[in-house]
Amino acid sequence: MRRISLFILSSIIFVFLLLINLAFGSVHIPFKDLFQIVFLHSSDSTASSIIWNIRLPRILFASLSGAYLSVGGLLLQVFFRNPIVGPYVLGISAGATLMVGIVMLVGISIGLLGIHPFYISISAAFGALCVTALLVSLSSRVKDVVTLLVIGLMMGYLCYAVTSILITFAEKEKVKGFVLWQMGSFSGIVWKEFYILLFSALFLSILLSIIKKPLNAFLLGEEYAKTMGVNIKLLRKLIVIISSILAGLVTAFAGPVAFIGIAVPHMARLLFKTSDNGILIPASAILGADVTLMCDLLARTLMSPVELPISSITALFGAPVVIFLLLKRRATI
């Protein structure tokens, strides 16, 4: 009962946040106009185009991103049985950052003067994919999941090392753009990018509904899971693939978004009071959407018209929440 009402409550909050996000920004659009624009498609050209072309795709993308990162973080926290793990722990964002760094800093911009955002997305996705492919190929060979975790962490360090060398030799203006990209932002998201996320969500929810069962068995640790009939090698691959898609897609379009993936699974556990992944996966998704929408609203409005990087808000908000929840919690994972 408690869980159902929590789901309903967080959905209501979600709708509420959607409306607020649509209304507020550098241009304020009153709710009355908002309804007319969204539901009646009345076309006061500026307001309508702000809503339809800028805010709506961005907001929808941000909420799905929050859901993705939170679920990705949850999967890896359970898989590694470690509460401070997030979706980027396997080096996904480091791989993406390195590739974006190569494109933005070294300037392989294929003759174009400015770098089209599309190339940045492609290179980020490619970087994430490389790291994922390497991890998948190693995942069945390593002795235990901790080794896999360490390999992921080390790959992250390697990528960052190369990135820092690139930064050292890069021009100042390029560095600023790159640093800002590294802190993530949902600005400039277009419908196409949202559709990619939405389409993958269908595919991912099937995978997630299947992975819930072995993931629950994994709560007892890898050895117990083996004796219960879990196909460990397959599960390792699936976890790496799913969590990489979840984090990689978001990173490709919005850059690395910190903290959502670490903080939200803890919030879900403590609010819903369960370790059952069948409940935690949807709970993390909806809470992730809520939290991200709130953070994006703050990022857009706090210093308006200057927009803050999303990671600065998520960390400011997330770090204290995680500390508070961890101090309050009674039991692990």
Next chain:
Amino acid sequence: MKSVLKTEDLCVGYGKKEIVSGISQRILKGQFVSILGPNGSGKTTILKTLAKIIAPIKGRIYINGLLLDSLSSKEVAKNLSAVLTERPSPGLLTGFEFVSLGRYPYTDIFGRLTQRDKEKIKEALKLVNAEDLSERYFGELSDGERQKLIIARAIAQDPKLIILDEPTIHLDPKNKIEVLNILYRLSKEKGITVLVSLHDVDVASRISDLVILVKDGKIIDFGPPEKVINQEKICKLYDLKDVHFNSKLYTFELLKNNSRKEIFVIAGAGTGTPIYRMLLRHGFGIITGIIHENDIDFHVASSMRLEVISEKAFQEIGKNTLKKAFSFIDHAKAVIDSGFPLGSLNRENVELIHYAIKKEKQVYTLRKREEAYELYRDLSKKLIYLNDFYSFLERA
């Protein structure tokens, strides 16, 4: 009878490092089998190999007549379940949810529980007397309660064989006995074969159908405990030097040290045992008598390698035995009357007290004054009365 578990020339270890080799065993349905051996002897490695957590170096394992290697992990899980030393901590699962994980090999791809699954879970909870834990969070429970749920989970997996690695190690005596009792009932009532590694030789000897002794990379012996467990083997198994294992009582006793402050304890019917233990701990030398060879005090004293003056079972105490006892009293520092029951066969023990008083030895008694008077008459005035045997330490 069909064997539930069979190994042929099995060699277990990690990578190429052999830990235990030459394991050829056959375990039948419903048997309770204990593996005994010192820490680091490879018990865990054997159990993990049998549970298909690690691969064997060589040899074959058959579960229910089927080669373990040829079974899928799901089929293995339907045949055997495990309780490992690794302590799981899914804090926010309820007892019921925790046990339901045992249904893993039976549920559909989404992990949904059917009515039958739920019944199996309830049955498992009932078997371990943990029905009251089904709504409580795992993280809030005590070690004993958690262990019961961990075992219930293994039962819910509906296996033919349960493998347990030191399931009683963190438990207090009550929980230890309860857990072992549950396992014993599983094997006898449900016909589930139980293979367990234990450190309690005494308990293992009492409840096992079969014990397997592991040491120095091989199985040094196996068979029914009555055949396998004896003083020599247990001392060898655990490299015991200052401890004695009594294979009739299945108890460990410290061995006598070479102190010279010797105390003569007149004992019988178990009244001497706590006194021996206390005196030994405090470094006294002990002589005891005159006790019959069918007396518990005799077995305990012999285990401790004390000087025992004894008479054959059910015989009256002979003159020679009495003389021998007198000569020991001559050299003793003090005499303790343990308050043993006095009957027609051990009446001569009163003579010992007479003799000790005559020799001006200090004679302590644990009897009440009235009782001593009835037994010893005038002699009773010369005794030193103790409320309990600890007060002897304060006086001596």
